[in-house]
Amino acid sequence: MEDACTAMGAKVAxxxxxxxxxxxxxxRDLLDRIGDRWSILLLxxxxxxxxxxxxxxxxxxxxxxxxxxxxxxxxETDGLIDRMVExxxxxxxTYSLTGLGRSLMAxxxxxxxxxxxxxxxxAAARRRMAERLATAGEHG
Amino acid sequence: MEDACTAMGAKVAxxxxxxxxxxxxxxRDLLDRIGDRWSILLLxxxxxxxxxxxxxxxxxxxxxxxxxxxxxxxxETDGLIDRMVExxxxxxxTYSLTGLGRSLMAxxxxxxxxxxxxxxxxAAARRRMAERLATAGEHG
DNA sequence: CGGTATCCACTGGGATACTG
DNA sequence: CAGTATCCCAGTGGATACCG
Numbered sequence: 259m260e261d262a263c264t265a266m267g268a269k270v271a272x273x274x275x276x277x278x279x280x281x282x283x284x285x286r287d288l289l290d291r292i293g294d295r296w297s298i299l300l301l302x303x304x305x306x307x308x309x310x311x312x313x314x315x316x317x318x319x320x321x322x323x324x325x326x327x328x329x330x331x332x333x334e335t336d337g338l339i340d341r342m343v344e345x346x347x348x349x350x351x352t353y354s355l356t357g358l359g360r361s362l363m364a365x366x367x368x369x370x371x372x373x374x375x376x377x378x379x380x381a382a383a384r385r386r387m388a389e390r391l392a393t394a395g396e397h398g
Numbered sequence: 399m400e401d402a403c404t405a406m407g408a409k410v411a412x413x414x415x416x417x418x419x420x421x422x423x424x425x426r427d428l429l430d431r432i433g434d435r436w437s438i439l440l441l442x443x444x445x446x447x448x449x450x451x452x453x454x455x456x457x458x459x460x461x462x463x464x465x466x467x468x469x470x471x472x473x474e475t476d477g478l479i480d481r482m483v484e485x486x487x488x489x490x491x492t493y494s495l496t497g498l499g500r501s502l503m504a505x506x507x508x509x510x511x512x513x514x515x516x517x518x519x520x521a522a523a524r525r526r527m528a529e530r531l532a533t534a535g536e537h538g
Numbered sequence: 539c540g541g542t543a544t545c546c547a548c549t550g551g552g553a554t555a556c557t558g
Numbered sequence: 559c560a561g562t563a564t565c566c567c568a569g570t571g572g573a574t575a576c577c578g
Binding site: 262263264265266267268269270271274284285286287288289293294295298299302303305306307317334335336337338355358360361362363364365366367368369370371372373374376377379380382383384386387 | 402403404405407408410411414424426427428429431435438439442445446457474476478495500501502503504505507508509510511512513514
């Protein structure tokens, strides 16, 4: 895992060498898109298979219809999900991952597994910091 | 790569089975932290090695001192970076990745490589969508 | 069912000025 | 150099009501 760190360092050096303007790198673009509150969650829900609008709403209970609709449209625009409409009454709209969207699952899963694995360590670090601040405050 | 998708589906199913409340899963917690505008960028800058405050500020020209300081403190609180102060005059403060922070580089690098690889495909999807909307508008 | 439209509150984050 | 304090604005996103 340590050499991923080295590789990352090399990547950053590469960016600096290549790009005169570090502001429009593809990574920032990606993060602006899927770094929001809902995108990753919705994509992961669709990993298991296609789902309809209200099924997604039920699976993610704290998303509003507004944000659900908006986030799905963004994901569709970016080519990560497909939106299939069956013009019945009532309408039936099904969302599913595209090939591009599926290809994102591998790196996303890596991140999720990291989060699950190191969740406790992060929580412990937060507790330590809280204690340190409390102690510093006592004799400050 | 397709089986990462299957694995993700399984993960989600696992969450649903385990957790009565999907709202406090570690993944959401992680995203709330590093899903912001600056965290991933700063972490990747530190991958190459320790850096001082103003060096980071120069490396990420569009971050304000306020956000730099604030983001660094959050990352420190979460145990992802170390903050070492040399009490000289003027002060010299050096930031570096912790072991936990370095362990995050692997999944982060995977995501960055995906972004670089599929950047063009996303841009193409956006263009297609823009065209579709324009065409629909013409005879709407 | 699958959305839009409108209104509004909260907060992320920039600008600026000041401090040790 | 390495921050903190204050102010303020723009955008994110929730609540609600309505529509095809």
